Amino acid sequence: MSQHDGDYDEMVGRILHAAADLADPADDGLDRIRARLETPYPRPVAWLLTASAEVAGRALSGLLSASARLQAVLAAASERLRAGLGARLAPPPRAGPAGHEHEAVTRLQDMPGWSFRASGGEVLDGAAPLRLPGLLRRSLPASRADRGSPWRGVRWRRLAPAAAAVLVAAVAATPTALSHVLSGRHGPAWPQQGGSAAESEAAAWVAAQVSWSAGVACDPGMCLVLRAHGVASVDQLGPAAAYPRRASVLVVTPAVRSEYGRRVSSAYAPAVLASFGSGSQLVQVRVTAPQGAAAYMSALRADQHGRRGYASDLLFGGQILISGAAKKQFLAGLVDARLMVAISAVAGAQPIQIVDFGDSGPGASPGVPLRSMDMALDDAAAHMGTAAYASALKAVLTGMRQDPPTRILTLRHGPGGLPVLRVEYAAPTPLGILSGNGAA
Amino acid sequence: MTAAERGDVDGRLDVTEVISARAATVSELTDRDVYSAVTELYAAHYRSLVRLAALLVRDTATAEEVVQDSFVAMHRRWRLLRENEKALAYLRRSVVNRSRSVLRHRAVVERNAPKPAPDMPSAEHGAIVLLERSAVVAALRTLSPRQREAVVLRYYGDMSEAQVAAVMAISPGAVKTHTARAMAVLRSVLEDEA
Numbered sequence: 001m002s003q004h005d006g007d008y009d010e011m012v013g014r015i016l017h018a019a020a021d022l023a024d025p026a027d028d029g030l031d032r033i034r035a036r037l038e039t040p041y042p043r044p045v046a047w048l049l050t051a052s053a054e055v056a057g058r059a060l061s062g063l064l065s066a067s068a069r070l071q072a073v074l075a076a077a078s079e080r081l082r083a084g085l086g087a088r089l090a091p092p093p094r095a096g097p098a099g100h101e102h103e104a105v106t107r108l109q110d111m112p113g114w115s116f117r118a119s120g121g122e123v124l125d126g127a128a129p130l131r132l133p134g135l136l137r138r139s140l141p142a143s144r145a146d147r148g149s150p151w152r153g154v155r156w157r158r159l160a161p162a163a164a165a166v167l168v169a170a171v172a173a174t175p176t177a178l179s180h181v182l183s184g185r186h187g188p189a190w191p192q193q194g195g196s197a198a199e200s201e202a203a204a205w206v207a208a209q210v211s212w213s214a215g216v217a218c219d220p221g222m223c224l225v226l227r228a229h230g231v232a233s234v235d236q237l238g239p240a241a242a243y244p245r246r247a248s249v250l251v252v253t254p255a256v257r258s259e260y261g262r263r264v265s266s267a268y269a270p271a272v273l274a275s276f277g278s279g280s281q282l283v284q285v286r287v288t289a290p291q292g293a294a295a296y297m298s299a300l301r302a303d304q305h306g307r308r309g310y311a312s313d314l315l316f317g318g319q320i321l322i323s324g325a326a327k328k329q330f331l332a333g334l335v336d337a338r339l340m341v342a343i344s345a346v347a348g349a350q351p352i353q354i355v356d357f358g359d360s361g362p363g364a365s366p367g368v369p370l371r372s373m374d375m376a377l378d379d380a381a382a383h384m385g386t387a388a389y390a391s392a393l394k395a396v397l398t399g400m401r402q403d404p405p406t407r408i409l410t411l412r413h414g415p416g417g418l419p420v421l422r423v424e425y426a427a428p429t430p431l432g433i434l435s436g437n438g439a440a
Numbered sequence: 441m442t443a444a445e446r447g448d449v450d451g452r453l454d455v456t457e458v459i460s461a462r463a464a465t466v467s468e469l470t471d472r473d474v475y476s477a478v479t480e481l482y483a484a485h486y487r488s489l490v491r492l493a494a495l496l497v498r499d500t501a502t503a504e505e506v507v508q509d510s511f512v513a514m515h516r517r518w519r520l521l522r523e524n525e526k527a528l529a530y531l532r533r534s535v536v537n538r539s540r541s542v543l544r545h546r547a548v549v550e551r552n553a554p555k556p557a558p559d560m561p562s563a564e565h566g567a568i569v570l571l572e573r574s575a576v577v578a579a580l581r582t583l584s585p586r587q588r589e590a591v592v593l594r595y596y597g598d599m600s601e602a603q604v605a606a607v608m609a610i611s612p613g614a615v616k617t618h619t620a621r622a623m624a625v626l627r628s629v630l631e632d633e634a
Contacts, residue, residue: 008627012576013595016495019577020596023494025504030482033511034475213474404476 037212037232198277202251202285203229205274209361209371210249210285211406211426217247217288219255226251248428249273252284267293271300271368273427274361285361287368287428299431300367306434307369308333310340319347321381322354329357329370336369337433338403338425343373346396350389351381355413355420361427369429374413374420386419393421403433474518478511481527486511489535495580495592496539497546506542510534532597532607536589543585579629587622590615 199222206216207229215235218226223234235247237256250256250269257264269286270293276283289296311330314320320343322330329335335357346352352375359372375393377386384392390410397405406426413420486507493503510531514521521527580588586608593604594615601619605612 008623008630009595011630012591012623012626013598015576016592016596020491020495023491023500023503025487025490025500025507029486029490029504029508030479033478033482033508033515036508036512037475037478037515 196277196281196283198281198283199225199253200229201276202274202283203231205276205361206249206251206285207231209274209359209427211428214248214426214428215246216249216251218251219253219259221255222251222253222283247288250286250288252286254280254282265293269293270296270365272361272363272365273368275363284363285427296431303337303431303434304333304367304369306333307335307337307340310337310434311335314340314344314347319351320354321352321379323356326354326356326373330354334367334370335373336371336425336429337431338405338429339369339371339373339423341403341433342397342400342405342423345400346375346393349396350392351379352376352393353379353381355418359424371427371429372422372424374422377410377419377421390419390421397423474515477518477524477527478515481514481524481531482511485528485531489531492532492592492597493535493539495577495596496536496588497542498581502542503539506538507531507535509538529606532593533609536593536607540585540589575629575632576626579626583622583625584618586610587618587625590618591622591626594619 203222203225206226210216210231212233215233216226216231217235217237219237223236226234237259250264252264252269260268264286267289269288271287271289273285273287275285287296291299308331311333315322315327315330339357343352343354355374355376357370357373360368360370377390377393379389382389382392394408397408403425405423407422407424409422409424411420411422412418489507489510490500490503493506494500497503497506513534514527514530517530518527521530580591583591589608590604593599593607594601597604599607601612601615604619605615608615610618
């Protein structure tokens with residue numbers, strides 16, 4: 001490339017940069033992307049998907065009923081065929097030991113274990129002389145038909161019911177296989193519609209509190225409700241299917257309880273994050289235990305132990321002022337480890353006053369960590385105004401490289417209207433952060 | 441929690457939302473939060489990608505849509521991409537492909553649209569006026585889509601021929617050809633201007 005070409009290249013580059021700099025994108029790009037991620041399909045597409053699922057469901061049920069009718073017809077035809085064969089297989093009067101038939105009988109008798117059960121239940125053994133059906137006899141050359149090879153007869157007669165059975169099984173299996181392919185479900189149908197008050201409350205809670213990246217397992221009806229609340233990462237359960245261990249959270253509806261029974265709490269999802277409704281309408285949001293319930297509870301206890309020790313260390317420096325009830329929770333190791341790391345980060349930069357901890361969810365199991373805290377914004381020890389102090393705390397929190405908070409809100413707390421900074425983390429709480437073991 | 445429950449500070453609701461970067465607990469993406477990665481890529485590359493798309497589609501609003509679509513698509517494919525470098529390459533390729541689709545669609549619409557009244561501004565009016573003050577930028581319109589992409593990626597994106605080839609899914613030789621032909625056109629424009 002010549003110097004001249006290089007000059008042109010540089011000039012074109014400069015002009016393109018200058019022109020492109022005039023294109024100034026709006027500041028809400030990230031919000032728009034996030035909104036798109038929360039509602040993955042435009043409304044008409046979502047409607048179309050729902051409608052097509054319904055149509056497919058109806059088509060499948062029609063196919064199933066047609067298959068049932070076809071099975072009945074084929075079964076009757078098979079019975080008639082076998083009855084006809086039975087009649088043909090009935091032993092004719094023996095013609096005496098001489099001739100081809102005698103040879104055939106001899107050969108069949110020599111075959112070990114040969115027997116044949118006719119439709120009437122009569123066991124035919126190799127002693128019974130066999131004849132080809134009339135149609136086949138006529139289609140064969142006279143010499144061979146006259147020979148009356150017993151092997152041909154045996155094969156045909158033995159294969160006919162088997163072929164009919166295979167045909168019937170294939171017809172019966174087709175809609176089921178189609179159903180598997182189209183819906184990914186197995187076994188009996190699950191409720192396709194949700195929407196009880198408790199389910200709606202649970203969906204709203206999941207949408208607000210559960211991490212976007214956490215898979216949420218649910219029955220088909222509940223999944224619809226969750227999607228309507230903007231929860232995109234749903235993992236639909238299938239009846240009789242293996243429990244989806246990929247999901248982090250399981251929404252336990254009456255349908256899920258009836259499918260999985262006590263295994264839900266004893267094996268799959270031991271801890272309740274939040275529960276809504278009561279009795280038969282109870283809906284629980286549970287955290288799943290991929291390694292089993294015992295392993296999860298053990299990890300939770302170990303995590304709480306680690307949090308307890310770390311809490312004592314944090315309070316030792318005197319940078320953290322904490323009220324009575326909150327202090328008890330903190331020292332008892334009931335606060336989410338991510339929150340403790342955040343407290344450590346802000347306390348390293350500014351003196352802080354923790355008003356309280358919260359957001360464990362209604363009806364949460366004991367020991368489920370508290371994922372939010374309110375910090376007072378009027379802290380005399382900080383020696384700065386409310387706005388400046390809030391900005392300083394936010395700067396520390398948003399600058400955290402590991403586990404920055406899910407949400408930071410400035411609001412008024414309690415009847416006195418004390419301005420506070422609320423710091424929240426999404427559910428479920430990862431275990432093992434303080435011990436460095438990672439997620440449990 | 442409603443806004444009323446939250447209350448206001450200094451007469452206005454002051455809410456800052458931060459996307460979590462926590463290590464995912466049980467999900468398959470154990471190492472990093474996808475949303476955090478999206479935010480990181482957004483902060484680092486959104487503006488430049490919009491500008492790149494604007495040079496291709498000649499319309500800032502459409503360019504923003506193109507880039508946002510690409511981010512959404514990248515997020516859905518994050519399980520395959522995982523790394524920021526791969527994700528950025530995917531984003532660039534996606535922006536170029538989507539820009540091409542926009543232009544194709546626009547060409548069809550323009551072909552079938554009724555002739556506008558003489559005083560009616562076109563849909564692209566405004567942004568293009570700004571972008572095409574330079575005769576060189578105006579000359580970009582006369583290039584074939586491939587030539588335009590090659591020039592924009594090479595001289596605005598500051599990419600090597602190999603990188604351009606990867607983004608456009610063509611061979612480096614083809615990139616060289618497209619670039620040379622495009623530069624011949626632009627050089628003549630520059631010489632005319634001089």
